[in-house]
Amino acid sequence: MAKQVCMGAMMQCSMGMAPSSLVPTPKTVMTSGVMAANIMDNIPIMNIPPFGMCQSPSNPVVAAATAAALGVLTPMPCVPATPAPWAPGAATVLVCGMPALNDSSKLTCIWGGSISINFAGQVTHDIP
Template sequence: MPLQVINQLGMCYCSMGAMPAPIIVTSNQTVFCSSQLAATIMDFAPIANITPFGACATLTAAASGVPTPCVPATTGPWSPGSPTNTIQGFPNLRDCDVLTCAVGGVIMIQFAGQAQVDVD
């Protein structure tokens, strides 16, 4: 299946979170995909780009079952990003890219946010 560019309507999820969260594009204000801002691998900051995912399974278990918020603790940009397509010098974010959370989860793309737009 072809890879897709992620845009402002994209959704991601954490393997330890209880619910998906939107991707907020701040790395680009000029390039659009399906009439929405296109994301790059630099859209990885907690809260600014990646909002909380409900309750965190890891932190809830550590708190003896008391529901604990799944606030992303990202450790760097999304990886690997597009090897050939860039926006303002940063690789496009694609639906196969992942983001590591220092708490132990892996953040992945659930929905690209647009109709089929293939990239490499």
């Protein structure tokens, strides 16, 4: 069963070298005591922080550095470029009028990376 993604969720890009933490746009909907995310939380830098170094040859900065290194792949600082929303999102749950972001959703970077959720950010507490 998919989990609702919220503030503090950990993400990984297939072309990035480090994980990153999702920062949802401010909303009134909470889950596990923190702000819930929806599929429109895809704005680079604001919602999607960098993933360390980018190693995608499709990224012009990486391509230039690789060419300068005579063809040796040279990772460069990540600057996510995510123009489309997360997909597919929750089919039956809305967060502030948009489909909720669940941990099975993916986000595509134009440099060829696929961003996935490693940890949804939800925590459960046992009640004695």
